[in-house]
Amino acid sequence: GENVEQHPSTLSVQEGDSAVIKCTYSDSASNYFPWYKQELGKRPQLIIDIRSNVGEKKDQRIAVTLNKTAKHFSLHITETQPEDSAVYFCAASIGGNQFYFGTGTSLTVIP
């Protein structure tokens, strides 16, 4: 199956700074790349996604970029706030048939 790598595993930023999380995937057939936020003790929540026919997508303070040639995609969070502190997972999917997840990034926003 697909192999998704995610970096960094932990990230600490000052409130108001930006945070960037990067993922790479192995299967060139993957065409859908969602990002999830998981707060402690809760289920993963979909926060943004991107499809392979799009290079960038933004939703308020979060954005995702995709480089199909290099097989990597990134999550960008600007103007970070303490409530952004959570574990973030990237994933890759081929047409929604299976979803494979990265190893997760624990983000801490320091007030």
Place this chain on the structure above:
Amino acid sequence: SAVISQKPSRDICQRGTSLTIQCQVDSQVTMMFWYRQQPGQSLTLIATANQGSEATYESGFVIDKFPISRPNLTFSTLTVSNMSPEDSSIYLCSVAQGQGEKLFFGSGTQLSVL
């Protein structure tokens, strides 16, 4: 998004016993999946629950250990059989729904095996 109900929410079980986890969705969905999330770890796909046919298992997971049923488009069960402490984990039901088949998760079952 669909409302995904999963039960039990948590259980403590004895070694060698089995536990069946239920997942109920409030609308018909094409794809249902079962994931395992060990403490502090990522989400590992166990299997795809196929309606009316045998589940498709990922490498490292077998039907004898994790039998799955999916009798219709709104319900699935995962059984963790002959449990050992290594099976202690959170088990998550998920469904792919909506335009482009976005993935959503149930609330999870936290399993502890003594």
